[in-house]
Amino acid sequence: MQVTHFTNHSLPETADGFRKLFSDEEACLQFLFSKRWPHGFECPYCNWLNKDQLPAKTMNCSHCGHPTSITTNTIMHGTKKSLSQWLICILWFSSNEGGRSAKDLQRLLKLSSYQTAWTWLQKLRMAMAQTDNRPCQGTVEISSDTISFGGESKAKASILAAAEIIMPAGITGRIKMQTIDALNRESVENFSTDHILPGSSLILPDLEAYQKIDSKSFITITSQSTFRTRDILKSFEIWLNKIHRGGVIAKHLQLYLDEFCFRNNAEMLPDNGAVFDLLLSGVIKKKSLSYKSITSKPVKG
Ligand SMILES: [Zn+2]
Numbered sequence: 325m326q327v328t329h330f331t332n333h334s335l336p337e338t339a340d341g342f343r344k345l346f347s348d349e350e351a352c353l354q355f356l357f358s359k360r361w362p363h364g365f366e367c368p369y370c371n372w373l374n375k376d377q378l379p380a381k382t383m384n385c386s387h388c389g390h391p392t393s394i395t396t397n398t399i400m401h402g403t404k405k406s407l408s409q410w411l412i413c414i415l416w417f418s419s420n421e422g423g424r425s426a427k428d429l430q431r432l433l434k435l436s437s438y439q440t441a442w443t444w445l446q447k448l449r450m451a452m453a454q455t456d457n458r459p460c461q462g463t464v465e466i467s468s469d470t471i472s473f474g475g476e477s478k479a480k481a482s483i484l485a486a487a488e489i490i491m492p493a494g495i496t497g498r499i500k501m502q503t504i505d506a507l508n509r510e511s512v513e514n515f516s517t518d519h520i521l522p523g524s525s526l527i528l529p530d531l532e533a534y535q536k537i538d539s540k541s542f543i544t545i546t547s548q549s550t551f552r553t554r555d556i557l558k559s560f561e562i563w564l565n566k567i568h569r570g571g572v573i574a575k576h577l578q579l580y581l582d583e584f585c586f587r588n589n590a591e592m593l594p595d596n597g598a599v600f601d602l603l604l605s606g607v608i609k610k611k612s613l614s615y616k617s618i619t620s621k622p623v624k625g
Contacts (some may be wrong), residue, residue: 339596342415352407353379360608376472398608405440409433410607417448418597425567446579451606453582455472456489460498461521463489467529467550468507471561473577475570481577482507483560484515485553489527497588499556501581503574509536516542560584560625614624 336342345351354419355574357379364375365383374385382393395401400410404438416432417424426442435441468484488497500519505509512533516526522541528534530546537544564572564580590599 325353339415339419343412346408346411346415349408352411353381353394355411356407356608359604360394360398365392368392377601388475399451403440403444411446414442414448414603414607415600417445418590418600425571431515437444447585448603448607449579451603452610453579453606455602455606456582458498458584459519459521460488460500461524462497462526463491463525464520465489465527465547465550465552466512466516466520466534467553467557468504468512469554469557471564472556473564473570474559474574475565477570479574481574483510483557483581485556486515486519487553487556489552496556496588497551499585499590501556501560503581503587507531507533509533546547553609556588558561595610 332377336345341370348612361377364373365377366373367385367388367390369390369392372385374386377383377386379394382391384391388409392454393401394407395403398542400407403410411431413433414432416429421443426438426445429435429445430438430441433441464486466484466486468482470480471481472480474480484502484504484507488499502515502519509532513536515538520526520542523543525543525545526537527545527547527550528537530548530551534544534546560581563584568580569595591603593599593602
C-alpha cells in the first residue's frame with residue numbers, strides 16, 4: 325500500500341466529494357494518517373520518526389515496539405465505530421452552521437443507540453472548545469444575563485459574554501461565553517483573566533460587579549449600552565432552545581456555549597474546509613479528555 329499524502333490541492337472541493345471520499349474506510353485511514361503525521365509516523369511513546377511507516381489501523385514502532393492505533397490519543401479512541409462514520413460526523417457537524425441535535429446524527433449514521441450519537445456530539449463540542457483557545461483582544465465588550473434553557477423545568481443560568489468589536493466598521497469579532505454561579509466581582513475578574521488578552525480596552529456595564537477589574541491589565545470604559553453582548557446571549561438562548569428544545573441540563577450547558585462560540589468564531593475562517601480542518605485538529609490533537617462530565621444519561625432533545 326502506498327501512503328497518500330493529502331494536500332489541500334488533492335482534497336475534494338465539495339462536501340459531496342468529501343462524503344464520497346469518507347465512504348471508503350481505507351481512504352479514511354489514509355486521510356487521517358496524513359493529517360495526524362504529515363511528516364511521517366511519529367511514535368507517541370518514544371517520539372521516534374519513521375517516514376517509511378505505512379498507514380494501518382495499528383502500527384508497531386520500529387524503535388520501541390509499542391503499538392499505536394490510528395485513533396490513539398484522539399477522542400475517537402475506543403468507540404468501536406468506523407473511521408468513515410467518525411469523519412462523516414465531523415464533516416456534518418463542522419459544516420452545519422446552525423448546529424443539530426443527536427437525533428439528527430443518529431438518523432444520518434443510522435446508529436441504533438441515541439446515547440452513542442449524543443456522546444459523540446459532546447466529544448466534538450469538547451474538541452471545539454480545545455481549538456478555540458485564543459482570548460478576545462482589542463476593544464472587547466462584556467456583559468452578563470440570565471438565560472432560560474430547561475424547557476418545562478424552566479431552568480435558568482447566569483452567563484458572562486465577551487465580544488470583540490472590530491474597528492473601524494464596528495462589527496462583532498470573536499466571542500467567549502461562560503456559565504457563572506453568580507454575577508460578582510470575582511466571577512467578572514476570573515472571566516476577564518481567562519478570556520481576554522491583557523492590554524485590551526473593555527467596555528463594561530455600569531454595575532458594581534465590573535468596577536474592580538484589574539486596571540493594570542485592562543483599559544476600562546464604562547458604558548450604559550452593552551447591547552452587543554446582550555444580543556449574543558439572547559441569540560444563544562434562542563439557538564439552544566430551537567435545536568435542543570429543553571433537552572440540555574445545567575452541568576452540560578458550558579459545552580453548548582463552547583459550540584456556539586466556535587461556530588461564531590469560525591465565521592471568520594475563509595471557507596467550510598477550514599472549519600472542518602479546525603475541528604479535526606481538535607479531534608486528533610486532544611490527548612486526554614475528562615469524560616466524567618459527559619457520561620451521565622442524556623436528556624432527549
Ligand atoms: Zn516508539
